[in-house]
Amino acid sequence: MMRRLLAVLHARNLEFLRDRSTLVFTLLLPFTLVIGMGFVFGGPERPLFKVGVLAEHIDPQAHPFLRERFVEFIALPEEAVALRKLTHQQIDLLLDLRAAPRYWVNTDSPKGYIVEKLLLAAAPAASRQPVGGAALRYIDWLFPGILGMNMMFSCLFGVGYVVLRYRKSGFLKRLHATPLTAFEFLSAQVLSRLGLILFVTAVLYGGIAAIIGFHSSGSILLLIPLAVIGALSMIALGLTIAARFSSEELVGGLLNLLTWPMMLLSGIWFSLEGSPRWVQWVAHIFPLTHVLDAARAVMLDGAGLAQIAPNLLFLAATALAFLAFGAWSFRWRID
Amino acid sequence: MSAPIIEVRDLVKQYPATTAVAGVSFRVPEGICFGLLGPNGAGKTTTVEIMEGILPPTSGEVRYRGEPLGARFREDAGILFQKTALQDFLTVRQSIALFRGLYSRGLAVEEVIRLCALEKLAGRDSRKLSGGQQQRLLLAIALVNDPAVLFLDEPTTGLDPQARRAFWELVQSIKARRKTIILTTHYMEEAELLCDEIVILDRGRIVAQGTPRRLLHEHFAEVLLELPRQEFPPAARALPLNILDASDRVEITTHDLEGTLRTLLEAQVPLSNLRIRPANLEDLFLELTGTELRP
Numbered sequence: 001m002m003r004r005l006l007a008v009l010h011a012r013n014l015e016f017l018r019d020r021s022t023l024v025f026t027l028l029l030p031f032t033l034v035i036g037m038g039f040v041f042g043g044p045e046r047p048l049f050k051v052g053v054l055a056e057h058i059d060p061q062a063h064p065f066l067r068e069r070f071v072e073f074i075a076l077p078e079e080a081v082a083l084r085k086l087t088h089q090q091i092d093l094l095l096d097l098r099a100a101p102r103y104w105v106n107t108d109s110p111k112g113y114i115v116e117k118l119l120l121a122a123a124p125a126a127s128r129q130p131v132g133g134a135a136l137r138y139i140d141w142l143f144p145g146i147l148g149m150n151m152m153f154s155c156l157f158g159v160g161y162v163v164l165r166y167r168k169s170g171f172l173k174r175l176h177a178t179p180l181t182a183f184e185f186l187s188a189q190v191l192s193r194l195g196l197i198l199f200v201t202a203v204l205y206g207g208i209a210a211i212i213g214f215h216s217s218g219s220i221l222l223l224i225p226l227a228v229i230g231a232l233s234m235i236a237l238g239l240t241i242a243a244r245f246s247s248e249e250l251v252g253g254l255l256n257l258l259t260w261p262m263m264l265l266s267g268i269w270f271s272l273e274g275s276p277r278w279v280q281w282v283a284h285i286f287p288l289t290h291v292l293d294a295a296r297a298v299m300l301d302g303a304g305l306a307q308i309a310p311n312l313l314f315l316a317a318t319a320l321a322f323l324a325f326g327a328w329s330f331r332w333r334i335d
Numbered sequence: 336m337s338a339p340i341i342e343v344r345d346l347v348k349q350y351p352a353t354t355a356v357a358g359v360s361f362r363v364p365e366g367i368c369f370g371l372l373g374p375n376g377a378g379k380t381t382t383v384e385i386m387e388g389i390l391p392p393t394s395g396e397v398r399y400r401g402e403p404l405g406a407r408f409r410e411d412a413g414i415l416f417q418k419t420a421l422q423d424f425l426t427v428r429q430s431i432a433l434f435r436g437l438y439s440r441g442l443a444v445e446e447v448i449r450l451c452a453l454e455k456l457a458g459r460d461s462r463k464l465s466g467g468q469q470q471r472l473l474l475a476i477a478l479v480n481d482p483a484v485l486f487l488d489e490p491t492t493g494l495d496p497q498a499r500r501a502f503w504e505l506v507q508s509i510k511a512r513r514k515t516i517i518l519t520t521h522y523m524e525e526a527e528l529l530c531d532e533i534v535i536l537d538r539g540r541i542v543a544q545g546t547p548r549r550l551l552h553e554h555f556a557e558v559l560l561e562l563p564r565q566e567f568p569p570a571a572r573a574l575p576l577n578i579l580d581a582s583d584r585v586e587i588t589t590h591d592l593e594g595t596l597r598t599l600l601e602a603q604v605p606l607s608n609l610r611i612r613p614a615n616l617e618d619l620f621l622e623l624t625g626t627e628l629r630p
């Protein structure tokens with residue numbers, strides 16, 4: 001069995017590596033994405049300071065500091081909410097003018113340091129209360145989404161169309177005339193694509209992290225089993241679509257039918273917190289949602305294996321189910 | 336007759352709109368070249384694909400060495416389909432090595448390359464081969480497991496005459512190694528040259544079965560006269576002769592050559608382009624089905 005599987009795996013890898021246009025596209029796309037994102041998010045930020053004020057609304061006459069130029073003042077009536085925003089550096093400083101002036105500043109924030117100087121020039125007697133906390137930038141939050149999206153497209157379309165092409169050309173029919181089994185053939189395709197995806201994802205991670213200056217809060221090693229199991233689940237999902245059909249239009253349509261809801265609902269671009277419960281329920285049907293939830297938990301919140309175990313179990317179970325269904329429904333030839 | 340290596344019993348293949356194979360039975364003795372002949376649509380590819388285990392029959396069965404087709408058959412069979420695409424971006428040698436890796440035993444890759452005269456092409460991308468070279472590669476792949484039985488489904492269709500002759504020589508060299516070959520073709524010259532025994536199929540049924548020599552002897556004690564169709568007057572069709580229409584000619588079979596010639600002369604049929612020859616397999620098919628063998 002291993003001999004046959006390795007023969008097909010080797011041939012598939014050779015085919016992929018020699019298909020220059022696909023190879024270049026596969027490697028170039030993520031880098032284009034990295035460079036594009038670096039251009040959009042990596043440049044100097046606008047010189048605008050955001051200062052939260054514990055009040056129902058901002059009254060510029062209440063204090064001379066509230067009339068400073070290039071500072072945006074945001075009314076925040078709830079102290080707890082305001083402090084959380086300061087901790088995540090969504091505001092640069094928090095001011096309380098309801099009694100004797102006092103303020104909180106995030107000591108990890110460069111902008112907080114500067115805006116503090118401006119405040120002290122206008123209110124030298126204001127009392128200081130330091131807080132800490134690194135900034136959670138949108139790009140940091142988006143980063144796992146970009147990795148997951150690239151993985152999803154590579155898994156679904158990369159395997160689905162290859163199997164379809166083999167079937168249409170008659171190559172699958174020829175393989176069927178040998179001792180090779182459907183399970184061996186599909187396993188070789190899965191392993192070949194898995195190796196490629198892990199390589200590209202690792203390159204992408206390194207590239208983006210270097211450009212945007214990202215450091216994972218949790219263990220990067222924990223991301224490896226997550227990437228392996230997540231990719232397996234999505235590759236196997238692609239195989240279930242390509243297992244028996246022979247029409248590019250149909251397979252393309254079905255793959256789009258899967259990818260678009262995942263693009264919108266799996267949390268690539270925005271968080272689903274606050275969305276209706278049924279939307280969140282639907283989103284958790286998709287493997288990508290579990291990949292992204294677990295990746296963000298590790299990368300942003302420093303989660304460990306125990307916290308992401310439910311996601312890993314879901315992905316492993318769906319990988320097995322999809323692969324079994326794909327092998328069962330597999331057709332070697334056009335009916 | 337030696338024990339059959341393959342036995343086909345009451346094979347039927349029914350599709351929603353048509354019956355491709357309508358109850359076919361035959362036995363293939365080991366070590367011979369067995370031909371399945373018939374025009375396009377006769378059911379020969381369907382029959383052979385059921386024999387190869389690629390298509391399931393609607394009813395009936397195929398036995399290999401007395402057993403239903405199974406893992407042993409897949410290890411022992413070499414197959415050259417009518418149309419096969421190979422994996423892209425692989426060289427000739429790599430394509431052969433891929434298939435060699437799928438069998439537990441067989442010939443060395445280099446030996447197969449030599450057998451099929453592919454030495455000079457071994458490093459070439461398999462997509463950049465000519466039609467004849469491509470067929471030689473597909474034959475090499477079919478031979479990679481040193482098969483006991485080799486299926487060749489219309490292997491020379493679309494090849495130029497030179498490539499066809501070269502391919503026939505290859506098949507004859509394989510025949511000399513006492514391999515059982517099952518060949519489907521609509522080229523009678525190919526069947527006459529290569530086949531020890533034939534089955535002629537028409538509309539999914541066997542219309543004749545035996546050795547080419549015996550079949551010709553049984554059906555043609557006569558000689559055959561050919562005349563260009565445009566030189567054959569319509570009125571002459573009423574003559575008391577056994578007249579058959581082919582595409583561009585009229586064929587007359589007769590035991591009495593002199594009497595037939597006399598009849599034609601009396602009817603003032605022009606004989607300047609008359610050709611007299613013994614019958615061949617193509618005539619046999621025409622005789623049996625009233626259909627030409629050409630695609």
